[in-house]
Amino acid sequence: KNQVEQSPQSLIILEGKNCTLQCNYTVSPFSNLRWYKQDTGRGPVSLTIMTFSENTKSNGRYTATLDADTKQSSLHITASQLSDSASYICVVRNSGGSNYKLTFGKGTLLTVNP
């Protein structure tokens, strides 16, 4: 069964600190992995997308890594800001081309305190 597990479930950090969120998946065959940021009560917004051949990708203060062998990904946030408070969702896509082959994680709820 295709699954995406995220950890921790929730995280509280102080403004300015760094943090790392984890995503483990069992989706096969793998096509790509995407991290979304979802503000409370809003739709998810894509941060990064990684394919099988990519090990790391950055988007500003967000850096995602992918280890396709161990089927693990991480999202590292540097110098956190209050606006980073949100849920971060890992989504893995099967190869095959149809949108309905996406598997969503439950997300990590990040709270950044002043």
Add this chain to the structure above:
Amino acid sequence: ETGVTQSPTHLIKTRGQQVTLRCSSQSGHNTVSWYQQALGQGPQFIFQYYREEENGRGNFPPRFSGLQFPNYSSELNVNALELDDSALYLCASSLGPGEETQYFGPGTRLLVL
């Protein structure tokens, strides 16, 4: 902002009632996918519409139905509402059914009492 809009933003219904949620896709997008997101959970795929036809369905009962119009906007209809239908309903549009990137709307928060 993604250009995907949803209405209404919030809705309160009672058990057994019917509800219709609406989504306008981003300009140029012909594919709309609907998701249900319960509190503290990730989105669950309901179904996808491509050029006015259903193009895939998740594990949801038939009382969840949809429609896509010639302008590619879409509706999600839920009949015989149950308490567990309370959730954030998201729609996402894309350039095509195989297109990598989906753009999500802000969602409709449905509360069933």
